[in-house]
Amino acid sequence: MNELFLGVDAGNTKTIAAVADQHGNILGWARGGLGDIYGVDDPGEAVATVLRLVDEALAAAHNAVPDARLASAAFCLAGVDWPEDTAFWTEVLREHLGPDVRFSVRNDGFALLRCGDPEGVGVAVSLGTGAAIAGRGPGGAEFAFSFWLQHPLGAAGLVDDALHAIFQAHTGLAPSTALSHAIPLFYGAHSIEDLLHRFTRRDNTEGTHLNKSKAARVVLREAEHGDLVAISIVDQHAERVAAYVDACANRVGLDEPFTLTLGGSVAADNTLRKAILRELGRQLPHVDISTVDAEPIHGTVLDALAEGGVPQTPALQRTILATKPGF
Known part of the structure; x- marks a missing residue:
């Protein structure tokens, strides 16, 4: 009987489930909204999203290979931060998948690891709307920064x-910056006071994270154009990323050299990526940095294949990473 391998990457912006065969070919996938149990008032909302996408991805795969069975699965989920979170999801998934499916549950920071090192050893940094940083040592020790991240990235x-x-x-406490024009313009604010009001007023219904994914591009473009304040912000973020990578490596017993996998929509921006690579080269000169064009879901599917005992070969990795079905 043909076997299927399910990977799920859940975050605060989106959740993706994808199903592959043993050769790494994606047979079905589904995409939806928030899957973080910390990001909703009722954890059941996140659970419903994840389980619905699991079922949709499996249904699509079964349309392609009707007689296949699910052999193993890997879940890399934002909000798996403490042992009780792992226990919560393990109970939910065991009930949903049944007793015969082998699966793992980890923080979403682990999702990119196998995209850099097929054995899943090293450190992974994913920079999207937020940040996820996790590592695994050669002896199997694991650490995800999660709530230990003390700087917003x-x-x-x-x-x-x-x-x-x-x-x-605006109040004379810091140098002038081109951001004072570019950011209000992005948000459609007619003044800096109007901008502050939008984010802090009592009846604010837009949320304090309004369009920050897109607004970050404005910051990066002003840095690219030479604004000293924007450049300073980018450089400071690069320094923080490198410091967290170093700390993560130490926690899991990684000695240089090791593989660092850098991914995520924000890290893909050339301005920030160059700053991070420059800072990593200064702080960790012997680290092997992988900036493959990968999504976290790719690494999660590779985890699912590993859970099922499929050898992690370079060919399998290439097949998964070459798949771009509209994730």
Whole structure:
């Protein structure tokens, strides 16, 4: 009987489920919204999203291979931060998948690891709306920064720092910056005071993270155009990323050299990526940095194949990474 391997990557922006055969060919996939149990009032909402996408992806795969059975699965989920979170999801998934399916549940920071090193050893950094950083050592020790991240990174962090710079410049507490024009323009605010009001007013219904994924591009473009404040923000984020990578490597017993996999929509931006690579080269000169064009779901599917005992060969990795079915 043909076997299927299910990977699920869940975050605060989107959740993706994908099903592959033993050769790494994606046979079915589904995409939906938030799958983080910390990001909703009722964890059942996140559970419903994840399980619905699992069923949709499996149904699509069964349309392609009707007689196939699910052999193993890997879930890399935002909000798997403490042992009780792992226990929560394990109970939910065991009931949904049945007793015969082998599966793993980890923080979403682990999703990219196998995209760099097929054995899943090293450190992975995913920078999207937020940040996920996790590592695995050669002896199997694992660590995800999760709530240990004490600095906002990713798009939200870049925009938060830009807003602080704008508001301080407006009150004479910091240098002037081109961001003071570019960011209000992006948000459609007619003044800096109007911008601050939008984010802080009592009846704010837009949320404090309004469009931060797209607003981060404004910060990065101003840095590219030479604004010193924007450049300083980007460089500071690069320094923080490198410091967290170093700390993560130490926690799991990784000695240089090791593989660092860098991914995510914000890390794909050339301005930030160059700054991060420059800082990593300064702080960790012997690290092998992989910036493959990969989505976290690719690594999660590779995890599912590994859970099922499929050898992690370079050919399998290439097949998975070459798949771009509209994730």
